[in-house]
Amino acid sequence: MLAYCWRMNFLTSRQRDVLAFIEGRIKAHGIAPTLKEISEHFGFSSTASAQKHVNLLVSKGFLERDKHQKRGLTVVDETPVTPAVNLQVVGAVAAGSPIENFGVSEETAVPPGMVGQGEHFVLKVQGFSMIDDGIHDGDHIVVKQTHEARPGETVVALIDGDEATLKRFYPEADGTIRLEGANQTMSPIVLPASRVVIQGILVGLLRKY
Incomplete structure (x- = not known):
């Protein structure tokens, strides 16, 4: 988990919160939340804000997106197998x-x-x-x-x-x-x-x- 923890420093506090919410929903329900659910949870004015955070988490390597599924988000867990x-x-x-x-x-x-x-x-x-x-x-x-x-x-x-x-x-x-x-x-x-x-x-x- 070292690489994952160190990479977390590359996120803003809001991005970490969004990632934690998505990860928690996947663990609890076996499926990722929708953009609407993310927006409602954080009080965003529109789903565009949720989409922006999700896109950033994907681009930074914390989430993967399956374009063929409506809720096709998975959390990337990078565990190093080689020394620093x-x-x-x-x-x-x-x-x-x-x-x-x-x-x-x-x-x-x-x-x-x-x-x-x-x-x-x-x-x-x-x-x-x-x-x-x-x-x-x-x-x-x-x-x-x-x-x-x-x-x-x-x-x-x-x-x-x-x-x-x-x-x-x-x-x-x-x-x-x-x-x-x-x-x-x-x-x-x-x-x-x-x-x-x-x-x-x-x-x-x-x-x-």
């Missing part, structure tokens, strides 16, 4: 204004379920612009090294060759890149594509209590 992987903590990255992030300082143990093929590294988060995604100041994130990302993925982006920031990635039709945080009080960063280089995509989150 040691990754280098290569510095800090801003979830706010960009900051420098160079210099290897330490290693940290990472659940193997977070690490797939390719090179991975760990960064310490500084700032609050990703807090609505459950990423807090002081957290450590696991990053898969790559220079490519799909629209909407959370990336570590290098700006002007020397400043790194953690943001959602959106390429625009006019050739600019929009780097958007998960905090409604903060404005996105919009830059020419030539000034932005993706260093990796977010694949996991670690938090020490």
Whole structure:
């Protein structure tokens, strides 16, 4: 259960509550609740809010959906069968204004379920612009090294060759890149594509209590 527990830190408190409700209903009744039942339980104004939470839980790997069944949700239980992987903590990255992030300082143990093929590294988060995604100041994130990302993925982006920031990635039709945080009080960063280089995509989150 180690990987599952560590991945729970990647959820907001509301997402954890929704996941717990779905899991409880499946255990009690053998079937997942409907979007209407989720909405009524949490007092959502519409089923669209329930759908949003379910979609996020599916995208983050906590739920699986069977499209051929009306209540086709199952909870994913990841139990590691291999030892933890040691990754280098290569510095800090801003979830706010960009900051420098160079210099290897330490290693940290990472659940193997977070690490797939390719090179991975760990960064310490500084700032609050990703807090609505459950990423807090002081957290450590696991990053898969790559220079490519799909629209909407959370990336570590290098700006002007020397400043790194953690943001959602959106390429625009006019050739600019929009780097958007998960905090409604903060404005996105919009830059020419030539000034932005993706260093990796977010694949996991670690938090020490």
